[in-house]
Amino acid sequence: MEINNKIIEKHGLKIEEYENIKKLLKRSPNMLELGIFSAMWNEHCSYKSSRIHLKKLPTKGKQVIQGPGENAGVIDIGDDDAIIFKIESHNHPSFIEPYQGAATGVGGILRDVFTMGARPIALLNSIHFGSPSHPKTKNLLNGVVSGIGGYGNCIGIPTVAGETKFNETYNENILVNAMAVGHAKKDKIFYSKAQGINKSVVYVGSKTGRDGIHGASMASAEFDEKSEDKKPTVQVGDPFTEKLLLEACLELMKDDSIIAIQDMGAAGLTSSSVEMASKGSLGIELDLSKIPCREENMTPYEMMLSESQERMLIILEDGKEEHAKKIFAKWDLDFVIIGRTNKTKNLTLKFENQIVGEIPLDALATKAPMYDRKWTKKKISKKKLNLKKLKKIKIEDALVKILSSPNHTNKSWITDQYDQMVMCDTAQRSGSDAAIVRIHNKDKAIAVSVDSSANYCKAHPITGGKQIVCENWRNIVSVGARPLAITNCLNFGNPENQEIMGEFAECLQGIKEACEFLNYPVVSGNVSFYNGTNNKNIFPTPVIGGVGLIQKYPHLLSHRFKSIDSEIILIGKTFGHLEQSCFLKENYSIIDGSPPEVNLLNEKNNGEIVLSLISDNLISSAHDISNGGLIVALSEMSIHSKIGIKIEKPKKLGNLFEYFFGEDQSRYILEVDSEKLKKTETILKKSNIFYEKIGKTQKKFFEIEGEMKTDVNDLFNINNQWYNNF
Amino acid sequence: MKSSVIVFPGSNCDRDIAVALEKMQFQNQMVWHKETKLPKSDLIVIPGGFSYGDYLRSGAIAGKSSIIDEVIKAANSGCLVLGICNGFQILTETGLLKGTLLRNKNLKFINRDVNIKVINNKTKFTSKYISNQILKINIAHNEGNYFTDLSHLEELQKENLIAFKYCNEQGNINEDSNPNGAIENIAGIFNSKKNILGMMPHPERMVDKYISNTDGVNLFSSILK
Numbered sequence A: 001m002e003i004n005n006k007i008i009e010k011h012g013l014k015i016e017e018y019e020n021i022k023k024l025l026k027r028s029p030n031m032l033e034l035g036i037f038s039a040m041w042n043e044h045c046s047y048k049s050s051r052i053h054l055k056k057l058p059t060k061g062k063q064v065i066q067g068p069g070e071n072a073g074v075i076d077i078g079d080d081d082a083i084i085f086k087i088e089s090h091n092h093p094s095f096i097e098p099y100q101g102a103a104t105g106v107g108g109i110l111r112d113v114f115t116m117g118a119r120p121i122a123l124l125n126s127i128h129f130g131s132p133s134h135p136k137t138k139n140l141l142n143g144v145v146s147g148i149g150g151y152g153n154c155i156g157i158p159t160v161a162g163e164t165k166f167n168e169t170y171n172e173n174i175l176v177n178a179m180a181v182g183h184a185k186k187d188k189i190f191y192s193k194a195q196g197i198n199k200s201v202v203y204v205g206s207k208t209g210r211d212g213i214h215g216a217s218m219a220s221a222e223f224d225e226k227s228e229d230k231k232p233t234v235q236v237g238d239p240f241t242e243k244l245l246l247e248a249c250l251e252l253m254k255d256d257s258i259i260a261i262q263d264m265g266a267a268g269l270t271s272s273s274v275e276m277a278s279k280g281s282l283g284i285e286l287d288l289s290k291i292p293c294r295e296e297n298m299t300p301y302e303m304m305l306s307e308s309q310e311r312m313l314i315i316l317e318d319g320k321e322e323h324a325k326k327i328f329a330k331w332d333l334d335f336v337i338i339g340r341t342n343k344t345k346n347l348t349l350k351f352e353n354q355i356v357g358e359i360p361l362d363a364l365a366t367k368a369p370m371y372d373r374k375w376t377k378k379k380i381s382k383k384k385l386n387l388k389k390l391k392k393i394k395i396e397d398a399l400v401k402i403l404s405s406p407n408h409t410n411k412s413w414i415t416d417q418y419d420q421m422v423m424c425d426t427a428q429r430s431g432s433d434a435a436i437v438r439i440h441n442k443d444k445a446i447a448v449s450v451d452s453s454a455n456y457c458k459a460h461p462i463t464g465g466k467q468i469v470c471e472n473w474r475n476i477v478s479v480g481a482r483p484l485a486i487t488n489c490l491n492f493g494n495p496e497n498q499e500i501m502g503e504f505a506e507c508l509q510g511i512k513e514a515c516e517f518l519n520y521p522v523v524s525g526n527v528s529f530y531n532g533t534n535n536k537n538i539f540p541t542p543v544i545g546g547v548g549l550i551q552k553y554p555h556l557l558s559h560r561f562k563s564i565d566s567e568i569i570l571i572g573k574t575f576g577h578l579e580q581s582c583f584l585k586e587n588y589s590i591i592d593g594s595p596p597e598v599n600l601l602n603e604k605n606n607g608e609i610v611l612s613l614i615s616d617n618l619i620s621s622a623h624d625i626s627n628g629g630l631i632v633a634l635s636e637m638s639i640h641s642k643i644g645i646k647i648e649k650p651k652k653l654g655n656l657f658e659y660f661f662g663e664d665q666s667r668y669i670l671e672v673d674s675e676k677l678k679k680t681e682t683i684l685k686k687s688n689i690f691y692e693k694i695g696k697t698q699k700k701f702f703e704i705e706g707e708m709k710t711d712v713n714d715l716f717n718i719n720n721q722w723y724n725n726f
Numbered sequence B: 001m002k003s004s005v006i007v008f009p010g011s012n013c014d015r016d017i018a019v020a021l022e023k024m025q026f027q028n029q030m031v032w033h034k035e036t037k038l039p040k041s042d043l044i045v046i047p048g049g050f051s052y053g054d055y056l057r058s059g060a061i062a063g064k065s066s067i068i069d070e071v072i073k074a075a076n077s078g079c080l081v082l083g084i085c086n087g088f089q090i091l092t093e094t095g096l097l098k099g100t101l102l103r104n105k106n107l108k109f110i111n112r113d114v115n116i117k118v119i120n121n122k123t124k125f126t127s128k129y130i131s132n133q134i135l136k137i138n139i140a141h142n143e144g145n146y147f148t149d150l151s152h153l154e155e156l157q158k159e160n161l162i163a164f165k166y167c168n169e170q171g172n173i174n175e176d177s178n179p180n181g182a183i184e185n186i187a188g189i190f191n192s193k194k195n196i197l198g199m200m201p202h203p204e205r206m207v208d209k210y211i212s213n214t215d216g217v218n219l220f221s222s223i224l225k
Helices: A005-010 A015-025 A031-041 A091-096 A098-114 A137-155 A225-233 A239-252 A268-279 A300-305 A321-330 A395-403 A454-459 A461-478 A498-518 A582-588 A600-615 A629-639 A656-661 A674-686 A712-719 B014-023 B066-076 B086-094 B150-158 B217-224
Strands: A064-066 A073-076 A081-089 A119-129 A159-166 A175-185 A200-205 A258-263 A283-287 A311-316 A334-342 A346-351 A354-360 A426-428 A435-438 A445-451 A482-491 A522-528 A541-550 A567-571 A621-624 A644-647 A668-672 A691-698 A701-704 A708-711 B002-007 B027-032 B043-046 B080-084 B100-102 B110-118 B134-141 B145-147 B162-167 B186-190 B196-199
Touching (some): A005 A015, A005 A031, A015 A031, A015 A354, A031 A268, A031 A300, A031 A354, A081 A098, A081 A445, A091 A137, A091 A175, A098 A119, A098 A137, A098 A175, A098 A239, A098 A258, A119 A137, A119 A239, A119 A435, A119 A445, A137 A159, A137 A239, A159 A435, A159 A445, A175 A445, A175 A482, A175 A541, A200 A321, A239 A311, A239 A321, A258 A268, A268 A283, A268 A346, A300 A346, A321 A334, A395 A582, A395 A656, A395 A708, A445 A461, A454 A541, A461 A482, A461 A498, A461 A541, A461 A600, A461 A668, A482 A498, A498 A541, A567 A600, A567 A674, A582 A629, A600 A668, A600 A674, A629 A644, A629 A656, A629 A668, A629 A701, A668 A674, A701 A712, B002 B066, B014 B027, B043 B086, B066 B080, B080 B086, B110 B186, B145 B186
Parallel strands (some): A081 A522, A283 A346, A482 A522, A644 A701, B080 B196
Antiparallel strands (some): A064 A073, A073 A081, A200 A311, A200 A334, A258 A311, A346 A354, A435 A445, A482 A541, A567 A668, A567 A691, A644 A691, A701 A708, B110 B162
16 A cells, blocks of 8 residues: 555654654654654654653652653662552543443553552542533543552552542543552562573463454544544453463563563553663564464454553573463463564564564664744733632531532542452542551551642643642542652643643642652653543643651541540631632632642741651641631531531631632641650641641531531541432 | 362462461461372361463362362362362362352452351360350452352251351341342351351451451361360
8 A cells, every 4th residue: 555645644643753754764664664764753652742841850769769761760768679560541442432441551550560560559540521411520520530440459459448439520521540559578579671692582361353343543633523433442451361461471570581571551562572682782572473363354454553551571591482471371361473583673473484674773762752842832821710709608508518519528429439458458449538458467558549630730831730749648648658750641632732732831840849858769651642522621730649658557647536625726828719619619609819829938838847746646637638628628527537627717717618618738737646746746836837726626517617517427428428429 | 187178270268268277277388289198187267269261150160270179189088178269169160069159240350348246156176166156257259159059958957067157247138238148148058967167258367466357267266176
């Protein structure tokens, strides 16, 4: 077939890019080669618009064993233990086919983690849907949640935490981000860099079918009315086979058979073989006649571009082939030597004894396009809100409105569909600031959380970027864990649009500043551009997945009040920032103004003091203050413990709504036993931390002096209704 | 006491039950599904998970696997057999236990801590519990909606073969405290000789106070007695 402009465009390549390919090859590519270029050069695999900005992120630290560039990031948690983790998006496929899209998102991220030698111990997710009233939302929500559960429950990895948000910006482009966390021995980590020539290249796992062809290219373009037609590009998941693959790989990893290993994720066999060989500055030759195929008469083009799931590529040490084969036979999985490494630095593809494609590897990897796209800065809104002009409401009504809203309602309808307990190490499940998972057979644990704040990021991307790192840091701190590192999933609109590119560049700037200041490096991540339909882009939605360490389990904390008559302490200053708040959004439908300012110094100082109070055993419960402000945070502590509070009227701040609903950052609520109050206050004073004693816990009633007094059970019911009625 | 845990390729609670058994001082062995002989055991456990993927009916293929013939033989000669979750489903597929597990009435996977009541505490599996004791145990299943025909249900009731029923915190057994639609709120049953117990809730998840609670401990200590 002759390659014309239409075919080039269909492959998601620009004409200039095609000309560049011809230059690199010193000839025209054939269809197979064009397909391979399209798979490697698309936004999803090449990071061509983002690379230049991603380079600025802090990725190093004493705790970092492996930063970005591998299948996942690796951090040191002491002794001989390492934690391996990453987050990835599966937005586009999940919109087209929610169950399979979400399920394979989970499967893909799990493979990234166990490829490196880790046994996965926790799954998390961040899912964003359009407005609840949008006709597609219900079906998408149902499908995505069952897909996430269907995969994780079957393979037997607990889904321990996540976030679910609704916002009309995702009406035509939902977000499905999945994060996996695994545990490995420090000296047993496996990488993807090929080494040595004439080594066996082995294909293991499921057979290759026609599913997912051009999946990565699809994820690199906006949607339009014809998105439904893209269904065949969505892969189909098989968690049972993944379980077999997981166990077989971990069994083979017990000795030194493996030189390099990589899962066949986006762009399947193409990206795995290209990345492994190019990282090792080697060449690789594959005989496609040997690929185990699920369907008849598959062409080299289809085999190279298929994104069939549950497959891995392994480069084996000499003489280990029989040993490895036996293990995969035990688990009833395909095991075929499909090629060898060589020193040509080319990708050479044979089929039926003929060379059908040959491409210099650097053309696909290091020489892939990199763009410094134009971008514009966002100005901070100068508009000031006049509270006096708003219709008067009662504090209680405003709180009820928030607690019963889809973004703040209890999410057990979702989390009940995920097995959170399998593996028996989940010490704190969903619904807390962070989930806690014990390291098996050890007395330490990790804390994990995923967070995003699209509204803040839209309003002012630098502040939003900073804020979301800080909120994640705070969530980890609140359960008594030392935050160690993050992974990020950067969900944005069309990077060819200067304003969107500006949102990206500035969010990253904010993330960078916060991560640097908090010593909270980025060790892995994923960029998802082109989230939009027909030129309508989503709000910038960077999702941060953080991991922290609890040294001495069971010294861990939850946000549930523990007893009555204890003191409630508010750490951090309350200024009463209401712009971009839940209060205005849920009660007045106002989404306007600037996000709350982030003061990194305060963030760090307040967090450190909370950590030290927790390790001194002075705190009985802790909760970070985020969306909805002080009152929503207090109500969550009450609702989840069924213990009431009595809060005194604030003395200093004039406006009660600003005080109770303001979303100022760097704040925590602590429950302190009255016997421990004195010691706690001494430490806070000595450290120059701003704090207020705001009241006490009490039986039954959620009470604010002179403003409201409500039975906690009523608040519980209000908070538990939304999903049942949806 | 010697225990054997049958491991199917898709079992995923095999490690959990092994940890619990070892904690309770059982001498435990894992038995791979392709084995054709069982080691000498006093207790055989079929753990939770997705045996062979369960793309067909849950437990249907496992019920026909080679190791299962050995389990049936051992069970018929009086060995204690405990099937948890997928293990319960497999036991019904083999015919060792009557009845079947249908999809949950809400057609969704359910994972949460539920209350169950000990209905019969005069068995080798439950003797350490008090009669009518209320336990809080985790469930995690898609097909836990136990169903059986009327004559078997009568037999279950008459012969005292119901092990556990779903209830609420106060111990009330009613529709609201039934998480999955199981007939008569049944969460676990015995065979007529009471040497086989199949149950949907996961006692092995409730043996560590730092993770959950210790309501599952007495099931294992009853067996040890």
